[in-house]
Amino acid sequence: MVSEEIVVSTRKGLFRVVRNTRHWDIDSVEFLGDNVSLALTDARSGFGYAALDHGHFGVKLHRLTGDGWQEIAAPTYPQKPEGLDEKDMWGRPIPWSTQRIWALAAGGAGEPGVLWCGTVPGGLFRSTDHGDSWTMVRALWDHPKRTQWMGGGADWPGIHSIIVDPCNPRRLWVAVSTGGIWFTDDAGESWSQRGEGMRAEHVPPELTSDPIAQDVHCLVQCPAAPERMWVQHHNGIFVSSDEGRTFREITGVKPSAFGFAVVVHPRDPDTAWFIPGIKDEKRIPCEGRLVVTRTRNGGKSFDVLTNGLPQHYAYDLVYRHALATDSTGDLLTFGSTTGGLWISEDQGDSWLCVTHTLPPIYAVHFV
Amino acid sequence: MVKILFTANIQRHVACPETEADGANLREVLDNAFKENARARSYVLDDQARLRKHMTIFVDGHALRDRVRLSDPVTPGSVVYIYQALSGG
Secondary structure, eight states, X not given: OXXXXXXXXXXXXXXXXXXXXXXXXXXXXESTTSOEEEEEEOTTTOOEEEEEEOGGGOEEEEEEETTEEEEEOOOOOOOOOTTOOOBOTTSOBOOOSOOEEEEEEEOOTTOTTOEEEEEETSOEEEESSTTSSOEEOHHHHTOTTGGGOOOSSSSSOEEEEEEEOSSOTTOEEEEEETTEEEEESSXXXXXXXXXXXXXXXXXXXXXXXXXXXXXXXXXXXXXXXXXXXXXXXXXXXXXXXXXXXXXXXXXXXXXXXXXXXXXXXXXXXXXEEEEEESBTTBOSOGGGOOOEEEXXXXXXXXXXXXXXXXXXXXXXXXXTBSEEEOTTSSOEEEEOTTSOEEEESSTTSSOEEEESOSSOEEEEEEO | OEEEEEOGGGGGTSOOOOEEEOOSXXXXXXXXXXXXXXXXXXHHBOTTSOBOTTEEEEETTEEOSOTTTOOOBOOTTXXXXXXXXXXXX
16 A cells, blocks of 8 residues: 655654645654654554664654653663773774664564564663563674774764564564674574675675674565665675575665665665765765665665756755655655655656754654 | 752743752762752763763862762862853754
């Protein structure tokens, strides 16, 4: 069914955009003035979740049920062992404290209360009661290689992508910036590194091909063909056809292969969309032209989609959670750091601007 | 008993009325105070029970010294103010 509602997480509130007869319009705002870093609508329960970062007062989580919004438990790190001298790759003590909620994912269809939450500085948490309580996945946090994860754009490393296997919810992939891709087939009891074949430009040559050195910006999986995964990486676009064991780099993508976001068509693993920027040190659209790139053939070629997007003096950057497709793959939406929100109803061939005056947009999803 | 007063800015998120609690130091006083208001605890203290980065506490007019263990002493009749910086854009 085609979606008729979009949830938009912004620096100053949570906005709902709904489809009217001919237009998409902003319908309501919740948490106005507060920093909503991420939101999830759980299709199984219908519950909504919103992660708020109050800065001085910490990171909080709220849940929307038929009774309205209610603050629920936020993931909390365990007591750091006395005397533990744990430092990151920069030599700084790693905080055992939730700095940011960076990923929220619903569990499998047969486990209705299960939620997964990825955080900065790298803890993965699981809830079995719709978020009333959270338990850290210790096997990943205690993995001896976890201290090799590095902060990139943020001070500390974080889990930003969580993928639950549509056929078996005990199988999960998570992606870390920076720390590559990690996989479990026993609901988090044990973990192994995935992601051979990716290439990192930001490390010394001997580490370039090391899967743990990879700065995956976003990892997605095609629900209808779970073996197919796409990665928007810090220095390129990579595709896997074996559940993330190995990746192949897609080169020659114009106008650029740099970006944060990627989505894949839910039924066609060869169709994926990206929103490029110039490069890591210039995180703006190439030549001031906001474009979406789309491949329909697994990366052999790309369309540069511009119809309805600003092509002069546009400096919108689109974060990793701020591009989404609906369950049909026909609708797309994305929001930018400069408060622009666009929707396409034809797989990106044309775009409608809902508004360009929202606060900075962190995340979007279709309900 | 020690009197505890909270910043007005926290009240928008969680009700923190003026309260009283016993204790020989700040840690004991706050632990006792938060028994009655568990939600407020996570707004003031982080996962490791340290004072959050941009929060501060005054005891009888003096800013606390130990943000990690909250070992600053208090005496019966002390007045504790819990404040935060406001910044951002």
